[in-house]
Amino acid sequence: xxxxxxxxxxxxxxxxxxxxxxxxxxxxxxxxxxxxxxxxxxxxxxxxxxxxxxxxxxxxxxxxxxxxxxxxxxxxxxxxxxxxxxxxxxxxxxxxxxxxxxxxxxxxxxxxxxxxxxxxxxxxxxxxxxxxxxxxxxxxxxxxxxxxxxxxxxxxxxxxxxxxxxxxxxxxxxxxxxxxxxxxxxxxxxxxxxxxxxxxxxxxxxxxxxxxxxxxxxxxxxxxxxxxxxxxxxxxxxxxxxxxxxxxxxxxxxxxxxxxxxxxxxxxxxxxxxxx
Amino acid sequence: xxxxxxxxxxxxxxxxxxxxxxxxxxxxxxxxxxxxxxxxxxxxxxxxxxxxxxxxxxxxxxxxxxxxxxxxxxxxxxxxxxxxxxxxxxxxxxxxxxxxxxxxxxxxxxxxxxxxxxxxxxxxxxxxxxxxxxxxxxxxxxxxxxxxxxxxxxxxxxxxxxxxxxxxxxxxxxxxxxxxxxxxxxxxxxxxxxxxxxxxxxxxxxxxxxxxxxxxxxxxxxxxxxxxxxxxxxxxxxxxxxxxxxxxxxxxxxxxxxxxxxxxxxxxxxxxxxxxxxxxxxxxxxxxxxxxxxxxxxxxxxxxxxxxxxxxxxxxxxxxxxxxxxxxxxxxxxxx
Numbered sequence: 088x089x090x091x092x093x094x095x096x097x098x099x100x101x102x103x104x105x106x107x108x109x110x111x112x113x114x115x116x117x118x119x120x121x122x123x124x125x126x127x128x129x130x131x132x133x134x135x136x137x138x139x140x141x142x143x144x145x146x147x148x149x150x151x152x153x154x155x156x157x158x159x160x161x162x163x164x165x166x167x168x169x170x171x172x173x174x175x176x177x178x179x180x181x182x183x184x185x186x187x188x189x190x191x192x193x194x195x196x197x198x199x200x201x202x203x204x205x206x207x208x209x210x211x212x213x214x215x216x217x218x219x220x221x222x223x224x225x226x227x228x229x230x231x232x233x234x235x236x237x238x239x240x241x242x243x244x245x246x247x248x249x250x251x252x253x254x255x256x257x258x259x260x261x262x263x264x265x266x267x268x269x270x271x272x273x274x275x276x277x278x279x280x281x282x283x284x285x286x287x288x289x290x291x292x293x294x295x296x297x298x299x300x301x302x303x304x305x306x307x308x309x310x311x312x313x314x315x316x317x318x319x320x321x322x323x324x325x326x327x328x329x330x331x332x333x334x335x336x337x338x339x340x341x342x343x344x345x346x347x348x349x350x351x352x353x354x355x356x357x358x359x360x361x362x363x
Numbered sequence: 364x365x366x367x368x369x370x371x372x373x374x375x376x377x378x379x380x381x382x383x384x385x386x387x388x389x390x391x392x393x394x395x396x397x398x399x400x401x402x403x404x405x406x407x408x409x410x411x412x413x414x415x416x417x418x419x420x421x422x423x424x425x426x427x428x429x430x431x432x433x434x435x436x437x438x439x440x441x442x443x444x445x446x447x448x449x450x451x452x453x454x455x456x457x458x459x460x461x462x463x464x465x466x467x468x469x470x471x472x473x474x475x476x477x478x479x480x481x482x483x484x485x486x487x488x489x490x491x492x493x494x495x496x497x498x499x500x501x502x503x504x505x506x507x508x509x510x511x512x513x514x515x516x517x518x519x520x521x522x523x524x525x526x527x528x529x530x531x532x533x534x535x536x537x538x539x540x541x542x543x544x545x546x547x548x549x550x551x552x553x554x555x556x557x558x559x560x561x562x563x564x565x566x567x568x569x570x571x572x573x574x575x576x577x578x579x580x581x582x583x584x585x586x587x588x589x590x591x592x593x594x595x596x597x598x599x600x601x602x603x604x605x606x607x608x609x610x611x612x613x614x615x616x617x618x619x620x621x622x623x624x625x626x627x628x629x630x631x632x633x634x635x636x637x638x639x640x641x642x643x644x645x646x647x648x649x650x651x652x653x654x655x656x657x658x659x660x661x662x663x664x665x666x667x668x669x670x671x672x673x674x675x676x677x678x679x680x681x682x683x684x685x686x687x688x689x690x691x692x693x694x695x696x697x698x699x
Contacts, residue, residue: 131496196454
């Protein structure tokens with residue numbers, strides 16, 4: 088084997104970003120590089136591709152055709168119209184588990200160790216992970232819109248409020264990614280991260296207004312179901328897509344989104360720094 | 364000569380009270396190869412993780428090219444390349460994608476990162492596999508890519524954490540040649556290994572690490588000299604005869620004879636005179652040696668003399684890589 092010569096790249100020199108401008112530029116390009124890497128991973132691991140594409144479609148079909156006939160939403164809303172906004176939120180919430188699994192796996196396999204020894208921005212590992220999850224959620228939301236239309240979902244308002252509804256959902260999903268990042272950074276491996284995520288996820292998604300009107304739930308559950316963030320975001324999306332008063336709900340959704348990021352992102356960052 | 368790497372009294376205790384490092388100091392001259400040699404759990408990887416800014420020591424300090432790793436970690440990270448068991452490559456990316464990613468994260472421009480990746484793939488004979496994901500790579504190919512990844516930014520200091528553990532003998536020799544080529548170019552290399560043959564072949568300076576301490580250091584030749592003896596190696600027809608020979612030769616040296624397969628090794632002080640005595644003893648016992656050699660002691664013998672133990676793994680650090688069978692192969696190789 089021949090000795091590698093240095094033809095293109097001059098020997099590395101001691102180099103730190105010159106000023107805040109360059110520091111910021113590096114942080115952005117590093118985040119994009121890590122995001123690209125994470126997205127390639129999502130596409131190339133069959134399980135994760137299944138998780139983010141086939142599973143949401145199965146949920147649509149399950150609730151539309153198996154359970155849907157037994158559920159009668161209040162007012163004159165058809166169940167398929169009631170369902171799809173809920174499916175959007177449930178799917179992105181489930182998708183947040185991928186954040187925790189992905190981070191736990193990177194820690195476990197030593198990828199993070201490699202990143203830590205590179206002159207890259209420290210923030211890029213977590214930012215690249217959550218941004219990749221956001222991109223994946225955009226894909227998932229578009230997919231469900233298509234499938235929803237195929238099974239009879241029709242927007243009752245207009246294009247703009249519908250897109251605003253998707254925006255609220257995607258922002259909420261981004262905040263959940265930070266929350267689940269904390270789990271991924273606390274778990275010893277990806278399997279444990281998954282096991283730790285679901286007990287949190289199930290009550291949040293199913294004890295909510297996503298699939299069944301809260302008024303049909305037992306009294307003791309209604310208190311939780313009415314006030315937890317998934318219900319708030321589902322109700323917001325429904326109002327924006329099907330009609331009804333929206334202003335207060337939009338503010339509540341955004342408050343939850345910002346609140347989750349403000350509380351949990353610093354915890355995630357601290358866990359990431361400390362874990363070595 | 365200026366020093367490229369300095370470690371001063373590094374200490375580290377992990378949660379649960381495992382004292383991984385207990386005051387490790389050494390200096391690596393610029394352009395030399397420094398070997399940290401020791402069994403599993405000795406603390407070698409912990410030293411590398413501290414020097415590469417991944418881990419903070421509890422006490423002590425370290426410098427890379429004059430820059431303190433704790434005070435200027437960001438700058439230090441732009442100076443070295445790291446390859447090894449802990450710093451992984453992404454197995455779902457292709458070889459080319461991995462190298463380009465590392466290049467981009469070293470802030471090479473997109474076209475330069477791409478050209479550098481192509482260049483390294485070519486040099487490491489990975490061009491044919493460049494666009495396959497790492498899942499399809501053999502162990503040797505993976506290690507070559509790992510090493511290539513460490514070289515993307517042309518660092519002048521290279522940390523190689525057990526670069527050949529778990530490799531078959533041919534891949535190991537291939538990788539040694541690559542490392543020798545880098546050294547010829549002036550790169551400073553710190554490598555950890557539990558393969559004595561590897562330190563002997565590559566390193567100009569060796570520190571033997573055991574239980575988080577440097578128990579001896581010097582040039583491989585100096586280390587061997589600490590044994591102050593030659594080793595008499597007698598090859599026999601079968602292991603049974605070897606056992607018998609070891610028993611017969613017990614009285615000729617202060618050190619005990621060692622049976623390795625069907626040969627016997629005895630560190631001796633008297634040189635040829637003792638060798639002649641050994642021949643007489645063999646003759647008295649009607650033992651006919653197949654080979655009869657006087658050789659310089661290997662690093663394996665040095666470790667035995669320093670610690671009273673053969674180089675066996677300990678569970679403490681746990682994840683140092685190679686399993687028992689591989690180590691056995693390495694030991695057999697080291698005794699050649």
